[in-house]
Amino acid sequence: QVTLRESGPALVKPTQTLTLTCTFSGFALNTKGMCVSWIRQPPGKALEWLALIDWGDDKYYNTSLKTRLSISKDTSKNQVVLTMTNLDPVDTATYFCARLIRGNYYVYLDQWGQGTLVTVSS
């Protein structure tokens, strides 16, 4: 059974750095085709893809946020960490991590964590 769980602070002050951890089980991130992605959703708004790390440690970022994001993995701990710098109130959102399957043919996000709400406020 594949599970993912996000953890991190619920409240962050403007200009601070946010660090979120995705702890997963049920799959190995070093298996070809496996990726973990971060997606966020401001209250009442649409999904926004943030970043992705794949089985070969290749990293991909939303071009609009690339300068503020960093993604890394610890395969031994089954964790993926996302850092976002210089937080602003507009970054208030529920942050999801999800497994992305990048197969020989298909690409999709098949398993999601429950999400963690991060509020940016002084």
Add this chain to the structure above:
Amino acid sequence: EIVLTQSPGTLSLSPGERATLSCRASQSVDSSNLAWYQQKPGQAPRLLIYGASSRATGFPDRFSGSGSGTDFTLTISRLEPEDFAVYYCQQSGRAFFGVTFGQGTRLEIK
């Protein structure tokens, strides 16, 4: 950058009716990389359709996906009360760069 535009923004229908949701890409995309997700209030999105037309585990056959190139459609043949939710399309491009989502279609009970 490929932009996905979903229409309509909100669709108001009654149970038993047919729902047709559109996802249009700003340029041609590989249908193998086109997916649809269902999201209910307070829940994470759930994979519904992948490869433009393959139904994910757990969804009944009243859900179907179709399309190619720049135009993709999600159809729900006969709406059940549990189908009222927000639906997002997603694509990852012919040259993999990550993913993008459409802005979503809210399917509400009329």
